[in-house]
Amino acid sequence: MANDLFIYIGGQKYCLSVEEVSKGHCEKLKELMLENTGRRITINRPKLAFEAILDFHLTGCLHMPISVCPEQFKEELDHWEVPHMTMERCCLTRLLSYFREKALLKDYKNSRRCMPEKYSSSPKTAIAKVFKKLWNILNYQDDCLATKMYFFLSTCMIFLSIFGVAISTLPQFRVQEPSVETVVTPIQTPPAPDYCKLVYESITWMKRLNFNLNESTIERSASDRKFFLTDVFPEPVHKKIPSLQQTIDQGTNAFFYIEIITTVFFTADKVLRLLTCPGLLSYLFGIMNIAEILLLLASYSRFIVHYLYIQYNGNAWSLLLYIQMFRVLRIVRVMRHVTAFKVLNYSMKAGLKDLCVIFMYIFIGLIIFSNLIFFFELSEDFRSIPDSWWWALITMTTVGYGDMIPKSIPGKVLGCICAVSGVIMLSLVIPIFVNTFLFLYQFAELDSVKIPTLTKKREFKTNTSANTEVTFTSE
Template sequence: MVNELFVYIRGQKYCFSIEDILEGHCEKIREWVREYPSERIIINRPKKAFEAILDFHLTGILHMPISTCPEEFKEELDFWEISHEKLERCCLNRLASYYREKALLKDYKNSGTCMPEKYASYPKSSPRKVFLKVWNVLNYHDDCLVAKIYFFVSTCFILLSIFGVAISTLPQFRVKEAPPETVPTISTPDYCKLLYERVTSSKSLATDLNDSSIHRDGSDFISSIFPESVHKKIPSLQQTIDQGTKVFFYIEIATTIFFTAEQAMRILTCPGLLSYTCGLMNIVEILLLMASYCRFILHFLEIQYNGNAWSFLLYVQMFRVLRIVRVMRHVLAFKVLNYSIKVGKKDLCIIIMYIFIGLMIFSNLVFFFELSDDFRSIPDAWWWTLITMTTVGYGDIIPKTIAGKVLGCVCAVSGVIMLSLVIPIFVNTFLFLYQFAELESVTIPAPKKPCELKRKATPDDTEVTYTSE
């Protein structure tokens, strides 16, 4: 029996001792040598990957070549019936990262949460074809000139709607209420009337005490959220006309007409009416339109917003900023960012847990280290801890004792460490998905001149040459 074995791998010749091969770690290679005893074995497998398999068979140490694709190397491991767990840690992490990214890309391709609803099949009737084209333009699916023009016009109207309300809140456009005029009067007090009012008020005081306390508590809660009445901040339609700023009134009319026509076209051409109307952004858009029409009705009926229930319509105006989300969700970078946040929910929970632990520890310590005049309660210390850990530092509450300042330094450093460790995870996920998403927009040029393949076939020669005429 010969002691040497020649192995040919893609034209590369290797010489081994048969005893070393039979004592190797790969069971399948040992079976091949036993079943086919010969001095020459030709293996048509990927060269780099099989060299790593051969090294593992001889040494028992398995590494993945850097120039080898992890997918190709995993197929090679499966072919030779070698478990991936036998890989060394340095290469096992690389293989695990590859499959983690592969699963992430697969989920990103299959995710349709940030995209509008599409038609299930291409419509055959002519009206449905027109609806499909209109729907694609309204949702920026097509890359045609009409879709680009509509995207520009829609963005302009959204910005006009948002900045129209924003500019109307400038001090020079607000309503300035004149102080009430007091007219001095001289009158003789009616003692009988005062006595009667005192008796009746004392009788009704016990019955109205609970109701008044509940009303006072409710109004105090609302005033704690909105300390100033909204009708003093945002002028009504009639006030914009009276103050000579009719441009805001015309902006309201133009934007309402545009968004009404757009919403009507979306409802008319949407693939599924029920699923469309149940969308969060569509519900917000419908509420905004209803609030705008109610404002016009109140304007023509000459009803004012002086602290009554109709002031709710002015509060709805703050939700106009959500319209910009409807445009931004069709931007590639925003879609990738949205999905990156969804994927990083586990990391977000880690950040929240870390902040919560720091909030409890630092707030309790700084409350007992500082004076009560500076930190009036532990919830006030929560605010200081959160602002310090996130490295914002408003400066409205500051520690003054030595122990409090040292604690503040530790709190700030811990916040920097938290941000530096967790934020790169989101950045890496975003960059990886964004590079993949941009591949669809990259055009790879075709070869300028085709090459003719000529092969010189001989019994011992398998050389392949390329010539270009």
């Protein structure tokens, strides 16, 4: 017993020999025990965390208990000056994962705190308070009834604006081309050719050849300018989307009134935002704000074209109809205030490195499989290696449109390998985004969780006797 050392921690008594202490692996704990001559040491540290340090001191293997918080265990390691890399791999992974999630959560909090929708300081004047209240309502920052009603109203207007254009493109509302009626004429005997007239026309054509060449050069340059639009949009947009005048002529005035209502609403919304925003310059140069202003200008230009009786015939005014496709961007303004969309947006930014890995994997597989399938199949099915890129991409992502199909046995085997490799890629990388999204979403939903308060009061009664008893009574 003379060589025994007693350690008291958290009401627990530990008995160690001096020889075991002198051969330990924790230098600070060794110095503390050897310097104490009373053979009795009381350490005011968490019990479970210290037990892991004591086990490491005796065995040299450092493990983190399951019931101990990683943050508390890291503080214990810092107190006893034990490097965290000394931990075994099984527990080190859990500790590193915790601090990775902690850093991710801190970054997510900072991203929410730096959102431009909130005023940085509390306003002092009454007008500033009204502007702040109005700004919070416009950006859905308050939980009041007015904010919820405006959120519902703006969402309805956005969907009305989007589906108004979408429904107007139905076949019964689109512009119909006039049908060419065939006229049946009786068969007549062709007249005899006038050879003098033919000779005169050929000579005249030869004299005007130079002028025609210059004129064709001008026309060719004009067609080159239209090449990009005709390649991206093979059919003129004015044949797909009816103009305001055409909606009135066809008896579908509802589309005309929808355009007026939505334009007035978004104009009032934009004016109020510009008046109440805390930073005008930063707000004006936002990407979404620029897009919304361009959409409003395009809407007003359509009304001007309508009242000036200007027709859309593939001219520059048709650009106003092309801009209508960008109305779908307005839905982003509503969705970015939804908690799930915020978390999804940040998860994509946090997993940018993983996204690059996916793109690199797809790029390598696309190059390999497209080159092999081009040489395995006939040229009629896979005309070139760039055409094979499409097949490889669609097969790796397990979409499989079926427009390009391998027919030879090596080509089918290669297609199976390409599809399986795509499935493996998706199954390995997608869970990374899922875990990040679920972790941040659970934290974001904590604000809406309400913990019920205690409804029963408890009283403590003690008896002053030799054997003290504590009794609990509840009402």
